[in-house]
Amino acid sequence: MARIDGRVAAREAVLESAKLAAAAAYRAPMLTGKLNLKTEIITDEDQDPIIDFFEAVKSISPVMFFDYETLKYFREKGETLPILLLGADLTRSELGWDCGACGFETCADFNAYAKEKKGGTGLMWGGPTCNWKLMDFSAACDFACASIAQCRLDCRAMGTIGAAAAGVGFLPDCSIRIGVPIGPPGDFIYFSRSQNLNAISYEEQREGIVRTSPTNWQAFPGSTKPCIKTKQDWWNNMEYVKFEPPSTEEQTFTLECFDRVMKVSQKHTPHVTAWYNEKDK
Amino acid sequence: MERFDQLRGEEYISEWPRHSPQDLRRRDATLIAAKLALNAAMTAPVAGGVPQIDAHLVYGQEELEKVARKMEELAYTNNRWKxxxxxxxxxxxxxxxxxxxxxxxxxxxPLDAMCGLCGGEKGCAFVYEGRETKDGLIDITDRRSKTPIKGPLCSARVSDLGYVMASAVWMTQTLLVDARPFMSVGLAGQKIGYCPNSSIVVGIPMSSTSKSPYQDIPIDYHLINMDKMIDNTRKNFVVNRQTASGINFDYRTQYPKSRKEEKNG
Known part of the structure; x- marks a missing residue:
């Protein structure tokens, strides 16, 4: 006979669900049968490099900022959200289908481009990507999430975590990575994020919406240069949408941010990748 | 309460013969499952929750035959997938x-997030430079293509289709309906005109029969399958009943005796 604190049991169950999700990912339906899926579960202090990366990049990326706030909140609370990290190298096609979806006439052309450009990444992922293998990878991520949902636990497939994980050396041989944080047992945290309440002020939130959806506040456009009703007395000192490249200050700010990101990356990558060398011994 | 008086009846259900009334009643239940799978697909997680999915439900003997024939036509366009x-x-x-x-x-x-999935460091330029565009707007009116699918495509969107497809399959598995996603079915459907606004399509056939149609496939399955077996049985037994026995007696007044019966008188 034993007595187990329900909260403790629930935390353990969240970790177990991460393992079941990994199993579900490998069981996902495949269009190609050629996906080499890699998965890893990252918990507790092993998430710190990812959180550090988020912190370095958060000033230029709101989505990274939101996810940083969420991961950090639960890490500091001592209830780290286990992350199921999924990855794959999608930059080779063995299919020979020559379907053209990737933009090349043949798989051979695609492979030749991939060989030349491999390692070249965009803001989040590497390319080029075989679209059919990509759908298989996404299916694996979806099965992982669906498996967690069937356990009545919350999760969210996040490209941000995948990108941050890549930045500090997780799953080094992959061209795409998705992080799925799981749990905690409790109310919604990945949508309507109550833990982020104080992260952004009301005024900042309002400005964000006006900035991204100006048409909602657009005045009569007959002049072809309509003002945007940015304030209560919008007719005084009218404000307009302008098209211009980022200012020197903004560009410097971004470059400084990238510099911080590089430093975080250099700090953590050797330590994170050492784990793979140890594991493979 | 009168409407509840109509809620009565009986429905005989069997998977044989195919497309018989009893089989169609069975198929009707798979259609319900397919609609639930469609719901699951529509609620699948996609980047930013942006609506981007076209769906088409296709059922009925003639409709399925049309898809199968298009697949056979496409089979001969590429030896690797034949x-x-x-x-x-x-x-x-x-x-x-x-x-x-x-x-x-x-x-x-496209997602326009410079993610790099489609072509690497070129970011979204890889897609935009590969298509007809004007000031960041992609012109899709020229639908001619050298390849079966006209690329390049936004890989982030294609990735989302993977989630959508898997959520649909997850639902079928939860309902214990057999299903599997296929590129071949999707391409054939796309060529026929299903999902008319989509540039990339997957097809998920579903079945609720005693043996899943999607597993344990023998060699040369297009020649060795249940339809062919049955057709060959029809072809041969028509002759067999004449040559082996049938024309040798008048069943109304005669019946050949077995040796045992003859012996016993």
Missing amino acids: KRFLNEAVMVRESDVILFLGNFRAHET
Whole structure:
């Protein structure tokens, strides 16, 4: 006979669900049968490099900022959200289908481009990507999430975590990575994020919406240069949408941010990748 | 309460013969499952929750045959997929319903997030430079293409289609309905015109029969399958009943005796 604190049991169950999700990912339906899926579960202090990366990049990326706030909140609370990290190298096609979806006439052309450009990444992922293998990878991520949902636990497939994980050396041989944080047992945290309440002020939130959806506040456009009703007395000192490249200050700010990101990356990558060398011994 | 008086009846259900009333009643239940799978597909997680999915439900003997024949036609356009397409055309004929799912943004309205998935460091330029564009707007009116699918596509959108497809399959598995997603079925459906706004389509045939049509596939399945077996039985037994026995007595007044019966008088 034993007595187990329900909260403790629930935390353990969240970790177990991460393992079941990994199993579900490998069981996902495949269009190609050629996906080499890699998965890893990252918990507790092993998430710190990812959180550090988020912190370095958060000033230029709101989505990274939101996810940083969420991961950090639960890490500091001592209830780290286990992350199921999924990855794959999608930059080779063995299919020979020559379907053209990737933009090349043949798989051979695609492979030749991939060989030349491999390692070249965009803001989040590497390319080029075989679209059919990509759908298989996404299916694996979806099965992982669906498996967690069937356990009545919350999760969210996040490209941000995948990108941050890549930045500090997780799953080094992959061209795409998705992080799925799981749990905690409790109310919604990945949508309507109550833990982020104080992260952004009301005024900042309002400005964000006006900035991204100006048409909602657009005045009569007959002049072809309509003002945007940015304030209560919008007719005084009218404000307009302008098209211009980022200012020197903004560009410097971004470059400084990238510099911080590089430093975080250099700090953590050797330590994170050492784990793979140890594991493979 | 009168309407409840109508809630009565009986429905005989059996998977044989195919397309008989009792089989159609069975298929009707697969159609319900397919609609639930469609719901699951529509609620699948996609980047930013942006609506981007075209879907088409296709069922009925003639409709499935049309898809199977298109797959057979496509089979002969590429040796690398020929066997696969021919095998899978048989599976389509043995299915109850096909759920087609396509992405209508992958070619026209990319994610525009510079993610790098489609072409690496070029970011979104890889897609935009590969298509007809004007000031960041992609012109899709020229639908001519040298390849079966006109690329490049926004890989982030294609990735979302993967989630959508898997959520649909997850639902079928939860309902214990057999299903599997196929590129071949999707391409055939796309060529026929299903999911009319999509640039990339997957087909998920579904079946609720005692043996899943999508597993344990023998060699040369397009030649060795249940339809062919039955047809060959029909072809041969018609002759067998004449040559082996049938024309040798008048069943109304005669019946050949076995040796045992003759012996016993």
